[in-house]
Amino acid sequence: MTAWLVLLISGYRPESVKRRLTLHFPREAVHQPITYRLAVDFDIAAKILRAQIAPNQSGTMVVELSGDIDELDAAELWLEQQGLALNRAPGEIRIDPERCVDCGICSSVCPSGALRFDRPSQRLQFAAARCLVCEQCLPSCPLEAIALVLEQP
Numbered sequence: 001m002t003a004w005l006v007l008l009i010s011g012y013r014p015e016s017v018k019r020r021l022t023l024h025f026p027r028e029a030v031h032q033p034i035t036y037r038l039a040v041d042f043d044i045a046a047k048i049l050r051a052q053i054a055p056n057q058s059g060t061m062v063v064e065l066s067g068d069i070d071e072l073d074a075a076e077l078w079l080e081q082q083g084l085a086l087n088r089a090p091g092e093i094r095i096d097p098e099r100c101v102d103c104g105i106c107s108s109v110c111p112s113g114a115l116r117f118d119r120p121s122q123r124l125q126f127a128a129a130r131c132l133v134c135e136q137c138l139p140s141c142p143l144e145a146i147a148l149v150l151e152q153p
């Protein structure tokens with residue numbers, strides 16, 4: 001039996017990957033059903049992490065996209081064709097160990113599990129590889145120990 005037939009019978013689907021994007025909407029595009037079109041046309045799940053969009057104004061949305069990697073590439077191209085500007089690499093999150101007191105508050109707002117409070121050690125753990133750079137943790141820290149470090153152009 002050929003490999004492709006085995007994959008077909010087993011219902012194989014390429015592994016889903018996640019990508020975090022900041023979408024900047026021009027005023028003309030704010031009414032578009034973006035998440036619906038991503039789901040129907042590209043089989044991509046879009047989880048909205050943050051949105052600042054007012055009617056008839058330009059806006060910004062931070063989304064986590066999950067789907068086949070080729071479909072993600074095609075979807076990004078489609079989004080740009082709709083007039084949206086995409087920011088793929090805004091920077092990275094850093095925790096200042098001099099300021100952090102391991103209170104664990106930030107871990108409660110982290111949607112990806114990148115920030116986790118380890119109960120046995122009573123320490124905050126940060127898995128940078130899981131971070132979506134959604135910035136939700138930034139305002140949660142009472143000691144301003146979390147920073148977004150922007151990449152150099």
Ligand code: SF4
Nearest residue numbers: 110131132134135137
């Ligand atoms: S930016 Fe903060 S809240 Fe968002 S995924 Fe990264 S660690 Fe979690």
Ligand code: SF4
Nearest residue numbers: 100101103104106141
């Ligand atoms: S909220 Fe701030 S001080 Fe508390 S664990 Fe997170 S980074 Fe550390």
